[in-house]
Amino acid sequence: QQKVQQSPESLTVSEGAMASLNCTFSDGTSNNFRWYRQHSAKGLEVLVSIFSDGEKEEGRFTAHLNRANLHVSLHIREPQPSDSAVYLCAVENYNQGKLIFGQGTKLSIKP
Amino acid sequence: EAAVTQSPRSKVAVTGGKVTLSCHQTNNHDYMYWYRQDTGHGLRLIHYSYVADSTEKGDIPDGYKASRPSQENFSLILELASLSQTAVYFCASSPGQGGSGNTLYFGEGSRLIVV
Numbered sequence: 200q201q202k203v204q205q206s207p208e209s210l211t212v213s214e215g216a217m218a219s220l221n222c223t224f225s226d227g228t229s230n231n232f233r234w235y236r237q238h239s240a241k242g243l244e245v246l247v248s249i250f251s252d253g254e255k256e257e258g259r260f261t262a263h264l265n266r267a268n269l270h271v272s273l274h275i276r277e278p279q280p281s282d283s284a285v286y287l288c289a290v291e292n293y294n295q296g297k298l299i300f301g302q303g304t305k306l307s308i309k310p
Numbered sequence: 311e312a313a314v315t316q317s318p319r320s321k322v323a324v325t326g327g328k329v330t331l332s333c334h335q336t337n338n339h340d341y342m343y344w345y346r347q348d349t350g351h352g353l354r355l356i357h358y359s360y361v362a363d364s365t366e367k368g369d370i371p372d373g374y375k376a377s378r379p380s381q382e383n384f385s386l387i388l389e390l391a392s393l394s395q396t397a398v399y400f401c402a403s404s405p406g407q408g409g410s411g412n413t414l415y416f417g418e419g420s421r422l423i424v425v
Contacts, residue, residue: 291408298408299352
């Protein structure tokens with residue numbers, strides 16, 4: 200059974216500083232990785248999807264994937280207070296048709 | 311305008327009572343899902359459906375039923391609500407199977423408290 204773990208559980212970053220979130224997964228055959236953002240009392244919105252090793256940038260959000268290390272990260276450039284939310288990592292395995300979520304990282308951006 | 315809408319957004323239910331959570335999508339997607347979110351846990355799949363009048367069990371289906379009367383509507387039913395079912399429930403839709411490269415689009419969630 201795929202395990203997806205996110206770290207840290209919570210993170211506080213000053214406005215304008217880089218925020219970095221981590222996600223490790225146990226199944227090296229996983230195909231696709233997505234980062235979602237969940238604002239309080241709101242639904243989830245997908246920020247970036249990455250399929251290949253390396254990095255994928257979507258505006259201020261950059262995902263880094265390293266399959267050998269079973270690790271995918273999200274970096275937020277110049278975070279703003281409006282970026283305060285819970286960030287969820289989701290890992291897909293096409294052969295199994297499975298989508299597994301991590302437990303989330305609560306990010307707080309202080310002005 | 312929100313493409314996946316859930317109702318109610320918040321509900322307090324009595325133990326042993328029946329609860330129905332409703333979801334409506336305007337994405338014209340074949341797949342719809344119900345997830346639950348608990349503190350410290352990621353989203354876990356309860357039921358999903360890929361066609362009207364058919365539902366499939368997810369990873370944690372016990373205590374829940376689902377109904378897909380049309381492509382646009384998908385309901386989650388708790389026949390006998392229990393304290394352990396207190397959680398936030400999310401509905402989502404996708405054009406193809408989740409876990410196979412298709413992005414899921416989520417509603418805003420329904421907070422259920424069972425007392």
